[in-house]
Amino acid sequence: MIEIEVVYASVERQLLRAFAVPQGTSVxxxxxxxxxxxxxxxxxxxxxxxxxxxxxxxxxxxQWVQAGDRLEIYRPLLVDPKEVRRLRAARAAQARQSAQ
Structure with a gap:
């Protein structure tokens, strides 16, 4: 048996669980x-x-887990980070133009 951890964070709560699985277990x-x-x-x-x-x-x-691995479960992104940065830059540019 090997020790691993699983982590997940929802909007409301988080989980970190350590437990043992047999060697050769897939993710x-x-x-x-x-x-x-x-x-x-x-x-x-x-x-x-x-x-x-x-x-x-x-x-x-x-993919097989190894002793000490931390398995992370990722939530899907609600908004594309590149799009958020682009919109923020556009608002900042507009604010600079308005201030002149």
Missing amino acids: SAALRASGVADMFPELDLGTCAVGIFGKVVADPDQ
Whole structure:
């Protein structure tokens, strides 16, 4: 058995759960075993992006967990960060023009 952690943060609450899984467990199997889907019914583990220590896992069914891994479940972005920056810059430019 190897020790791993699973982390997830919803809008209302956060979860950090440490537990043991057998060596050779896939990322997706470890997430199912964590019980996080039961604690957050709105969470669809089949479609969520997941990562290990901030690095996205391309295929959770084919990636094996290692001792000490922190599996992270990522929420989808509501707004594209590039679009937010572009809108903020446009508002700042408009405010500068108005002040002149």
